[in-house]
Amino acid sequence: MKFKIVSKGDERSNRIKATMKQYLIEFDLEYDRKEPDLVISVGGDGTLLEAFHRYVHRLDSTAFIGVHTGHLGFYADWVPDEVEKLIIEIAKTPFQVVEYPLLEVTIRSKTGGTEDRFLALNEATIKTADGSVVFDVEIKGEHFETFRGDGLCISTPSGSTAYNKALGGGIIHPSLDAIQLTEMASINNRVFRTIGSPLILPKHHTALLKPMVDRSFLIAIDHFTTNYVNVKSIQCRVAEERIRFARFRPFPFWNRVRDSFVAEEDD
Numbered sequence: 001m002k003f004k005i006v007s008k009g010d011e012r013s014n015r016i017k018a019t020m021k022q023y024l025i026e027f028d029l030e031y032d033r034k035e036p037d038l039v040i041s042v043g044g045d046g047t048l049l050e051a052f053h054r055y056v057h058r059l060d061s062t063a064f065i066g067v068h069t070g071h072l073g074f075y076a077d078w079v080p081d082e083v084e085k086l087i088i089e090i091a092k093t094p095f096q097v098v099e100y101p102l103l104e105v106t107i108r109s110k111t112g113g114t115e116d117r118f119l120a121l122n123e124a125t126i127k128t129a130d131g132s133v134v135f136d137v138e139i140k141g142e143h144f145e146t147f148r149g150d151g152l153c154i155s156t157p158s159g160s161t162a163y164n165k166a167l168g169g170g171i172i173h174p175s176l177d178a179i180q181l182t183e184m185a186s187i188n189n190r191v192f193r194t195i196g197s198p199l200i201l202p203k204h205h206t207a208l209l210k211p212m213v214d215r216s217f218l219i220a221i222d223h224f225t226t227n228y229v230n231v232k233s234i235q236c237r238v239a240e241e242r243i244r245f246a247r248f249r250p251f252p253f254w255n256r257v258r259d260s261f262v263a264e265e266d267d
């Protein structure tokens with residue numbers, strides 16, 4: 001089996017990376033940056049997001065696992081103390097895999113008919129540095145509302161505990177193939193009206209956002225933001241592709257939610 005370790009880059013993460021790398025090589029696993037079967041991220045959830053985007057072109061053959069060197073993460077749910085146990089588990093391959101849904105975002109341009117397609121593990125957000133965004137929101141090909149406000153967030157189930165949660169969105173179990181659309185400060189008065197509640201769309205229910213006012217948009221895919229001009233539409237739906245996580249022990253999603261947001265830490 002071939003593996004790659006992505007570190008957050010701080011001293012502690014680098015040290016754990018070096019230890020894991022050395023042990024796994026001693027167990028006869030091969031270190032391969034290009035075509036790893038397993039990508040181990042050492043750092044935080046942000047590090048796993050980075051690792052995901054680095055290997056997004058080979059999701060069908062790469063599985064991910066996260067070790068956290070800061071606080072408990074949603075993707076990075078192994079603590080450094082467990083690293084030796086994890087190394088032995090990895091060396092014992094084959095491993096079990098759990099798949100989570102992803103968000104597909106297609107940004108179409110008014111000029112030249114070009115389009116950019118992205119996969120997001122957490123979410124896409126659309127904002128502007130230039131006043132409010134105004135979008136016609138279509139769902140499944142039908143006009144739903146005209147949104148005016150700070151922006152919109154479209155998240156995956158595993159991303160529902162990230163930005164989406166801060167916007168008052170619901171937490172969705174990643175076994176559900178869905179995306180969630182949440183508003184950022186919508187303007188609601190006698191002229192403008194939006195639904196106001198987060199919307200949860202199942203697979204094949206596409207949301208299409210069409211800018212009604214020509215603006216440049218700050219479109220973030222997970223941790224990476226790009227400024228877009230001449231945007232014709234932004235299409236969001238559940239992706240066909242999925243992310244695969246290597247599972248060596250159960251750590252149910254709701255336990256991670258509890259331990260991250262509700263339970264007091266013992267240490």
Ligand code: NAP
Pocket residue numbers: 043044045046047049070071072073074075122123158159160161162163164166222223
């Ligand atoms: P960051 O500023 O370090 O991320 C903000 C926080 O979100 C960090 O504590 C990060 O954990 C955590 N996080 C990331 N994915 C998560 C998930 N699926 N569930 C729960 N928490 C999660 O930037 P980053 O590490 O590059 O992460 C980018 C993400 O930050 C974006 O995808 C977005 O979801 C989130 N974000 C949130 C807000 C907000 O809540 N108002 C605003 C902007 C961005 P780690 O410390 O372990 O990395």
Ligand code: MN
Pocket residue numbers: 044045046047
């Ligand atoms: Mn981070």
